[in-house]
Amino acid sequence: MGNYPLVVLPVSDENLEKIIPIAVDKKIDMVELRIDQFSNLEIDYILEKARFVKKYDLGIIATVRSEREGGTAIPDEERIKIFEAVVEYSDILDIELTSTSINQKVIEIAKDEGKLSLVSYHDFEKTPLEEEIQEIIDKAASLSPDIIKYAFKVNSYEDVSRILCVTAKNKDKKLVAIGMGEEGKITRVAGFFFGSILTYTYIGQSFAPGQIEASKLIEELKFYGLRS
Numbered sequence: 001m002g003n004y005p006l007v008v009l010p011v012s013d014e015n016l017e018k019i020i021p022i023a024v025d026k027k028i029d030m031v032e033l034r035i036d037q038f039s040n041l042e043i044d045y046i047l048e049k050a051r052f053v054k055k056y057d058l059g060i061i062a063t064v065r066s067e068r069e070g071g072t073a074i075p076d077e078e079r080i081k082i083f084e085a086v087v088e089y090s091d092i093l094d095i096e097l098t099s100t101s102i103n104q105k106v107i108e109i110a111k112d113e114g115k116l117s118l119v120s121y122h123d124f125e126k127t128p129l130e131e132e133i134q135e136i137i138d139k140a141a142s143l144s145p146d147i148i149k150y151a152f153k154v155n156s157y158e159d160v161s162r163i164l165c166v167t168a169k170n171k172d173k174k175l176v177a178i179g180m181g182e183e184g185k186i187t188r189v190a191g192f193f194f195g196s197i198l199t200y201t202y203i204g205q206s207f208a209p210g211q212i213e214a215s216k217l218i219e220e221l222k223f224y225g226l227r228s
């Protein structure tokens with residue numbers, strides 16, 4: 001986890017066995033298991049998929065995204081059970097800032113197992129004002145996670161500037177800064193120059209608006225000297 005930037009590939013269980021070898025070939029660093037998108041939420045099934053990914057020596061971010069932030073309606077009690085089971089195979093557990101009833105518990109699950117925690121926040125409609133973004137960062141930081149992620153819908157180039165400027169002001173923290181949408185694409189590469197440490201990509205079908213396809217993203221990172 002020390003060599004940033006890292007490229008993360010979100011995946012569900014669909015075509016996982018085909019996609020993971022391609023990810024390795026494309027030099028992807030980590031896989032985000034979007035467990036909320038799995039066709040089967042039985043613990044044994046989830047762990048089977050996690051073990052498969054781990055065989056390829058890829059890092060794993062495990063998340064069970066809430067419905068409020070683009071995921072699925074899964075009871076918090078079930079989400080906790082999934083996190084407790086999958087932490088063994090994970091490097092990072094990702095829980096939403098808005099999941100107030102369980103986010104501290106998920107952070108503790110990660111810490112107890114010597115893994116990292118990530119607190120995330122998504123706004124699929126807009127980029128907040130600068131002071132609001134700072135409030136999100138401060139609120140997330142109060143939970144003492146290892147990483148803070150925020151992803152905002154970009155509706156103007158001023159939104160891009162705001163995201164990157166706030167990120168630069170908080171470079172003392174480990175941040176993941178993302179501008180979603182076509183106009184936000186630049187943040188997925190330029191963010192690293194302002195303090196962001198991860199970027200998300202796709203193979204086949206994207207999980208979020210504005211993601212850059214894996215081969216093209218790696219090429220751009222190399223062009224800007226961010227990858228060898």
